[in-house]
Amino acid sequence: MTPLLELRSAHAAYDRVTVVRGVDLAVDAGEVLALLGPNGAGKTTVLRTAAGVHPLAAGRLLLGGRDVTGAAPRDLARAGVCLIPEGRGVFPNLSVRDNLWMMTFTGRGREEVESVAYARFPVLARRASQAAGTLSGGEQQMLALARGLATDPAVLLLDELSMGLAPKVVAELYEQVAEIARQGPAVVVVEQFATSVLGIADRVAVLVRGRIERQGRPDDGLRKDLATLYLGST
Numbered sequence: 001m002t003p004l005l006e007l008r009s010a011h012a013a014y015d016r017v018t019v020v021r022g023v024d025l026a027v028d029a030g031e032v033l034a035l036l037g038p039n040g041a042g043k044t045t046v047l048r049t050a051a052g053v054h055p056l057a058a059g060r061l062l063l064g065g066r067d068v069t070g071a072a073p074r075d076l077a078r079a080g081v082c083l084i085p086e087g088r089g090v091f092p093n094l095s096v097r098d099n100l101w102m103m104t105f106t107g108r109g110r111e112e113v114e115s116v117a118y119a120r121f122p123v124l125a126r127r128a129s130q131a132a133g134t135l136s137g138g139e140q141q142m143l144a145l146a147r148g149l150a151t152d153p154a155v156l157l158l159d160e161l162s163m164g165l166a167p168k169v170v171a172e173l174y175e176q177v178a179e180i181a182r183q184g185p186a187v188v189v190v191e192q193f194a195t196s197v198l199g200i201a202d203r204v205a206v207l208v209r210g211r212i213e214r215q216g217r218p219d220d221g222l223r224k225d226l227a228t229l230y231l232g233s234t
């Protein structure tokens with residue numbers, strides 16, 4: 001099967017400082033890949049290169065087997081790559097409904113965007129008129145996911161979804177993410193602290209200082225290695 005998303009020997013830098021060093025990643029349709037690693041390992045930068053928001057200094061980006069290296073973020077978004085950044089990227093002063101209605105640029109009608117969102121996250125329907133900034137952290141993350149889903153993504157890139165949220169809320173959100181992946185998209189989830197995402201990940205890649213040090217299924221061996229890799233990097 002051709003992976004939906006693939007990075008080959010990806011390098012990325014800020015000015016002249018290389019922070020991603022030869023990363024190979026491939027994610028299939030319906031698969032959840034957890035990209036884990038300590039603070040500053042380069043996880044966010046990898047996601048940003050996959051969305052075209054940060055340029056590759058070297059290496060290739062492929063989408064469904066097609067080489068899209070150097071494509072503009074807008075073109076990658078049109079091709080189905082959806083990045084939900086850390087901090088969620090919702091508009092705090094706009095209502096939940098307005099945040100959703102903004103997504104009609106995708107060609108979907110207002111009702112459709114709303115009904116898809118509310119079907120997955122019923123609490124958003126009850127908060128429709130409320131300013132997004134007044135939602136709980138978990139609800140804001142739901143809204144961010146709902147906005148992403150409105151683009152009908154082929155590839156969903158989630159950065160630190162768990163940030164600042166209670167474990168129970170994170171577990172519920174990850175259940176939804178697993179459900180979303182079952183419907184087709186390739187999903188990459190970046191997390192610094194692993195526990196909750198391991199439950200839904202099909203595969204785990206551990207990034208340390210810009211390199212993938214370990215990749216595999218989230219079994220006991222990998223869990224053990226995670227601890228060693230994290231401790232070894234501090």
Ligand code: ATP
Nearest residue numbers: 014015019037038039040041042043044045046192
């Ligand atoms: P975190 O979990 O802390 O977000 P991360 O694994 O996502 O870490 P990145 O955010 O990708 O790591 O950062 C990788 C390295 O690149 C870090 O050393 C960071 O300081 C550096 N870096 C990130 N963004 C910039 C930037 N805009 N300018 C310069 N250096 C940056």
